[in-house]
Amino acid sequence: HGRPVVFPKQWYQRRVRGKVHFPVLRGIWWVFRYHLGTVAFGSCIIAIIQLIRTILAYIQNKTKDSQSEFVKYLLLCLQCCLWCFEKIMKFINRNAYIYTAFKGSAFCTSCKKVFGLLLSNVVRVGVINCVGMFILFIGKFLVVIVTAILGYFMMKNDDDLYFWAIPVLIASIFAFAVAHTFFSVYEIGIDAIFICFAEDETKNDGTPGREYYMSKNLMEWVDNSGEAIKNLRRKKKQQKAQARVGKSNDVASSKQTTPMYPDLNEMEMTDK
Secondary structure: HHHHHHHHHHHHHOOOOOOOHHHHHHHHHHHHHHHHHHHHHHHHHHHHHHHHHHHHHHHHHHHHOOOOOHHHHHHHHHHHHHHHHHHHHHHHHHHHHHHHHOOOOOOHHHHHHHHHHHHHHHHHHHHHHHHHHHHHHHHHHHHHHHHHHHHHHHHOOOOOOOOOHHHHHHHHHHHHHHHHHHHHHHHHHHHHHHHHHHHHHHHOOOOOOOOOOOOOOHHHHHHHHHHHHHHHHHHHHHHHHHHHHHHHHHHHOOOOOOOOOEEEEHHHHOOO
Protein backbone atom coordinates (compact mmCIF):
# COMPACT_ATOMS: atom_id res chain seq x y z
CA HIS A 1 0.00 0.00 0.00
CA GLY A 2 2.96 2.32 0.43
CA ARG A 3 3.66 2.81 -3.26
CA PRO A 4 0.23 4.15 -4.34
CA VAL A 5 0.09 6.39 -1.24
CA VAL A 6 3.31 8.30 -1.94
CA PHE A 7 1.94 10.31 -4.84
CA PRO A 8 -1.34 11.45 -3.13
CA LYS A 9 0.59 12.28 0.04
CA GLN A 10 3.25 14.37 -1.69
CA TRP A 11 0.73 15.99 -4.02
CA TYR A 12 -1.64 16.91 -1.18
CA GLN A 13 1.05 18.44 1.03
CA ARG A 14 2.19 20.89 -1.63
CA ARG A 15 0.96 24.45 -1.49
CA VAL A 16 1.48 24.69 -5.25
CA ARG A 17 0.21 21.59 -7.02
CA GLY A 18 2.63 20.12 -9.49
CA LYS A 19 4.27 16.96 -10.72
CA VAL A 20 5.66 14.43 -8.27
CA HIS A 21 8.83 12.87 -9.61
CA PHE A 22 9.33 9.07 -9.42
CA PRO A 23 6.51 8.31 -6.94
CA VAL A 24 6.61 4.53 -7.51
CA LEU A 25 10.35 4.18 -7.01
CA ARG A 26 10.24 6.50 -4.02
CA GLY A 27 7.38 4.49 -2.52
CA ILE A 28 9.29 1.21 -2.94
CA TRP A 29 12.35 2.78 -1.30
CA TRP A 30 10.32 4.12 1.65
CA VAL A 31 8.64 0.75 2.24
CA PHE A 32 11.89 -1.25 2.28
CA ARG A 33 13.89 1.42 4.11
CA TYR A 34 11.49 2.61 6.82
CA HIS A 35 8.23 0.62 6.96
CA LEU A 36 9.08 -3.03 6.33
CA GLY A 37 8.48 -3.91 9.99
CA THR A 38 5.11 -2.15 9.92
CA VAL A 39 4.02 -4.14 6.87
CA ALA A 40 5.24 -7.40 8.46
CA PHE A 41 3.50 -6.69 11.79
CA GLY A 42 0.15 -5.86 10.17
CA SER A 43 0.35 -8.93 7.93
CA CYS A 44 1.26 -11.08 10.95
CA ILE A 45 -1.93 -10.01 12.75
CA ILE A 46 -4.08 -10.98 9.77
CA ALA A 47 -2.18 -14.29 9.40
CA ILE A 48 -2.76 -15.15 13.08
CA ILE A 49 -6.50 -14.50 12.75
CA GLN A 50 -6.68 -16.63 9.60
CA LEU A 51 -4.71 -19.40 11.33
CA ILE A 52 -7.19 -19.44 14.23
CA ARG A 53 -10.08 -19.60 11.75
CA THR A 54 -8.39 -22.50 9.93
CA ILE A 55 -7.86 -24.41 13.21
CA LEU A 56 -11.51 -23.87 14.19
CA ALA A 57 -12.67 -25.05 10.77
CA TYR A 58 -10.48 -28.16 11.09
CA ILE A 59 -11.87 -28.93 14.56
CA GLN A 60 -15.40 -28.31 13.31
CA ASN A 61 -14.89 -30.67 10.37
CA LYS A 62 -13.34 -33.47 12.43
CA THR A 63 -15.92 -33.42 15.21
CA LYS A 64 -19.05 -32.64 13.22
CA ASP A 65 -20.57 -36.12 13.80
CA SER A 66 -20.02 -36.16 17.57
CA GLN A 67 -20.95 -32.55 18.32
CA SER A 68 -23.96 -31.46 20.29
CA GLU A 69 -26.18 -28.69 19.01
CA PHE A 70 -24.75 -26.25 21.53
CA VAL A 71 -21.15 -26.92 20.42
CA LYS A 72 -22.13 -26.55 16.76
CA TYR A 73 -23.75 -23.17 17.32
CA LEU A 74 -20.81 -22.09 19.50
CA LEU A 75 -18.29 -22.92 16.77
CA LEU A 76 -20.43 -21.18 14.15
CA CYS A 77 -20.62 -18.07 16.34
CA LEU A 78 -16.84 -18.14 16.84
CA GLN A 79 -16.29 -18.45 13.09
CA CYS A 80 -18.65 -15.54 12.43
CA CYS A 81 -16.96 -13.36 15.07
CA LEU A 82 -13.49 -14.17 13.74
CA TRP A 83 -14.62 -13.44 10.17
CA CYS A 84 -15.97 -10.03 11.23
CA PHE A 85 -12.83 -9.35 13.26
CA GLU A 86 -10.66 -10.22 10.26
CA LYS A 87 -12.60 -7.83 8.00
CA ILE A 88 -12.32 -5.05 10.58
CA MET A 89 -8.58 -5.61 11.02
CA LYS A 90 -8.03 -5.60 7.26
CA PHE A 91 -9.85 -2.27 7.03
CA ILE A 92 -7.85 -0.80 9.93
CA ASN A 93 -4.59 -2.25 8.56
CA ARG A 94 -5.17 -0.69 5.18
CA ASN A 95 -5.81 2.77 6.60
CA ALA A 96 -2.97 2.34 9.13
CA TYR A 97 -0.58 1.64 6.26
CA ILE A 98 -1.81 4.82 4.57
CA TYR A 99 -1.27 6.83 7.77
CA THR A 100 2.18 5.30 8.22
CA ALA A 101 3.16 6.34 4.70
CA PHE A 102 1.65 9.76 5.40
CA LYS A 103 3.22 10.43 8.84
CA GLY A 104 5.96 7.81 9.20
CA SER A 105 4.63 6.62 12.57
CA ALA A 106 4.68 3.09 13.99
CA PHE A 107 1.94 0.58 13.29
CA CYS A 108 0.15 0.75 16.65
CA THR A 109 0.31 4.56 16.69
CA SER A 110 -1.03 4.68 13.15
CA CYS A 111 -3.92 2.35 14.08
CA LYS A 112 -4.84 4.55 17.02
CA LYS A 113 -4.64 7.81 15.05
CA VAL A 114 -6.45 6.56 11.97
CA PHE A 115 -9.19 4.95 14.07
CA GLY A 116 -9.83 8.33 15.71
CA LEU A 117 -9.89 10.07 12.32
CA LEU A 118 -12.32 7.55 10.84
CA LEU A 119 -14.52 7.62 13.93
CA SER A 120 -14.77 11.42 13.86
CA ASN A 121 -15.64 11.35 10.13
CA VAL A 122 -17.82 8.23 10.11
CA VAL A 123 -20.54 9.78 7.93
CA ARG A 124 -18.04 10.98 5.34
CA VAL A 125 -16.34 7.58 5.36
CA GLY A 126 -19.66 5.90 4.62
CA VAL A 127 -20.52 8.33 1.81
CA ILE A 128 -17.07 8.14 0.20
CA ASN A 129 -16.99 4.33 0.42
CA CYS A 130 -20.47 3.98 -1.13
CA VAL A 131 -19.86 6.50 -3.91
CA GLY A 132 -16.32 5.27 -4.56
CA MET A 133 -17.35 1.62 -4.71
CA PHE A 134 -20.20 2.45 -7.08
CA ILE A 135 -17.95 4.45 -9.43
CA LEU A 136 -15.24 1.79 -9.40
CA PHE A 137 -17.84 -0.89 -10.08
CA ILE A 138 -19.14 1.10 -13.05
CA GLY A 139 -15.56 1.40 -14.35
CA LYS A 140 -14.94 -2.36 -14.05
CA PHE A 141 -18.32 -3.11 -15.61
CA LEU A 142 -17.58 -0.84 -18.60
CA VAL A 143 -14.18 -2.47 -19.12
CA VAL A 144 -15.75 -5.93 -19.16
CA ILE A 145 -18.59 -4.85 -21.46
CA VAL A 146 -16.23 -3.17 -23.95
CA THR A 147 -13.96 -6.23 -23.93
CA ALA A 148 -16.92 -8.56 -24.53
CA ILE A 149 -18.28 -6.42 -27.39
CA LEU A 150 -14.89 -6.16 -29.09
CA GLY A 151 -14.33 -9.90 -28.68
CA TYR A 152 -17.74 -10.63 -30.18
CA PHE A 153 -17.13 -8.50 -33.28
CA MET A 154 -13.64 -9.92 -33.71
CA MET A 155 -14.69 -13.58 -33.45
CA LYS A 156 -18.16 -13.74 -34.98
CA ASN A 157 -16.82 -13.69 -38.56
CA ASP A 158 -14.08 -16.25 -37.90
CA ASP A 159 -14.95 -19.37 -39.89
CA ASP A 160 -12.51 -21.56 -37.97
CA LEU A 161 -14.25 -20.78 -34.67
CA TYR A 162 -17.40 -22.81 -34.09
CA PHE A 163 -18.40 -21.40 -30.70
CA TRP A 164 -17.35 -17.83 -29.90
CA ALA A 165 -18.99 -17.49 -26.46
CA ILE A 166 -16.29 -19.38 -24.50
CA PRO A 167 -13.33 -17.24 -25.75
CA VAL A 168 -15.33 -14.06 -25.16
CA LEU A 169 -16.20 -15.22 -21.64
CA ILE A 170 -12.55 -16.04 -20.86
CA ALA A 171 -11.43 -12.67 -22.22
CA SER A 172 -14.08 -10.91 -20.11
CA ILE A 173 -12.89 -12.71 -16.96
CA PHE A 174 -9.29 -11.68 -17.61
CA ALA A 175 -10.46 -8.12 -18.36
CA PHE A 176 -12.26 -7.98 -15.01
CA ALA A 177 -9.15 -9.26 -13.19
CA VAL A 178 -6.94 -6.64 -14.84
CA ALA A 179 -9.50 -3.87 -14.26
CA HIS A 180 -9.87 -4.87 -10.61
CA THR A 181 -6.08 -4.71 -10.16
CA PHE A 182 -5.77 -1.27 -11.74
CA PHE A 183 -8.85 0.22 -10.07
CA SER A 184 -7.64 -0.97 -6.65
CA VAL A 185 -4.77 1.51 -7.05
CA TYR A 186 -7.31 4.30 -7.55
CA GLU A 187 -9.25 3.05 -4.54
CA ILE A 188 -6.16 3.29 -2.33
CA GLY A 189 -5.48 6.74 -3.75
CA ILE A 190 -8.99 7.88 -2.79
CA ASP A 191 -8.53 6.56 0.73
CA ALA A 192 -5.12 8.21 0.99
CA ILE A 193 -6.47 11.62 -0.06
CA PHE A 194 -9.32 11.27 2.42
CA ILE A 195 -6.90 10.46 5.28
CA CYS A 196 -4.80 13.49 4.28
CA PHE A 197 -7.93 15.63 4.22
CA ALA A 198 -9.10 14.42 7.65
CA GLU A 199 -5.67 15.05 9.17
CA ASP A 200 -5.51 18.47 7.51
CA GLU A 201 -8.90 19.42 8.90
CA THR A 202 -7.84 18.25 12.38
CA LYS A 203 -4.46 20.02 12.51
CA ASN A 204 -5.28 23.27 10.67
CA ASP A 205 -8.06 25.83 10.89
CA GLY A 206 -7.32 28.26 8.05
CA THR A 207 -5.74 30.96 10.23
CA PRO A 208 -2.36 32.51 9.29
CA GLY A 209 0.35 29.97 9.97
CA ARG A 210 -2.17 27.11 10.01
CA GLU A 211 -3.51 27.29 6.47
CA TYR A 212 -5.28 24.32 4.96
CA TYR A 213 -3.47 22.20 2.40
CA MET A 214 -6.77 21.35 0.75
CA SER A 215 -7.91 23.20 -2.36
CA LYS A 216 -10.74 25.75 -2.45
CA ASN A 217 -13.10 23.29 -4.12
CA LEU A 218 -12.42 20.79 -1.37
CA MET A 219 -12.97 23.50 1.24
CA GLU A 220 -16.36 24.30 -0.29
CA TRP A 221 -17.24 20.63 -0.27
CA VAL A 222 -16.20 20.43 3.39
CA ASP A 223 -18.45 23.37 4.29
CA ASN A 224 -21.38 21.92 2.37
CA SER A 225 -20.88 18.46 3.83
CA GLY A 226 -20.56 19.92 7.32
CA GLU A 227 -23.86 21.78 6.93
CA ALA A 228 -25.49 18.66 5.52
CA ILE A 229 -24.26 16.57 8.45
CA LYS A 230 -25.50 19.20 10.93
CA ASN A 231 -28.89 19.30 9.24
CA LEU A 232 -29.09 15.52 9.31
CA ARG A 233 -28.28 15.43 13.02
CA ARG A 234 -30.80 18.21 13.68
CA LYS A 235 -33.50 16.28 11.83
CA LYS A 236 -32.71 13.14 13.81
CA LYS A 237 -32.97 15.07 17.08
CA GLN A 238 -36.28 16.57 15.99
CA GLN A 239 -37.63 13.15 15.04
CA LYS A 240 -36.57 11.72 18.40
CA ALA A 241 -38.17 14.66 20.23
CA GLN A 242 -41.39 14.25 18.25
CA ALA A 243 -41.42 10.52 18.99
CA ARG A 244 -40.99 11.22 22.70
CA VAL A 245 -43.77 13.82 22.66
CA GLY A 246 -46.03 11.38 20.80
CA LYS A 247 -45.36 8.64 23.35
CA SER A 248 -46.03 10.99 26.26
CA ASN A 249 -49.30 12.15 24.64
CA ASP A 250 -50.38 8.55 24.12
CA VAL A 251 -49.67 7.74 27.75
CA ALA A 252 -51.55 10.84 28.94
CA SER A 253 -54.55 10.11 26.73
CA SER A 254 -54.64 6.51 27.92
CA LYS A 255 -54.61 7.69 31.53
CA GLN A 256 -57.45 10.11 30.81
CA THR A 257 -59.62 7.54 29.05
CA THR A 258 -59.28 4.89 31.75
CA PRO A 259 -61.48 5.91 34.76
CA MET A 260 -60.09 5.57 38.23
CA TYR A 261 -63.47 4.48 39.70
CA PRO A 262 -66.21 2.28 38.20
CA ASP A 263 -69.24 3.93 36.69
CA LEU A 264 -72.26 3.66 39.04
CA ASN A 265 -74.77 3.69 36.18
CA GLU A 266 -73.05 0.73 34.53
CA MET A 267 -73.03 -1.14 37.82
CA GLU A 268 -76.79 -0.56 38.25
CA MET A 269 -77.48 -1.77 34.71
CA THR A 270 -75.50 -4.91 35.31
CA ASP A 271 -77.33 -5.53 38.63
CA LYS A 272 -80.71 -5.22 36.92
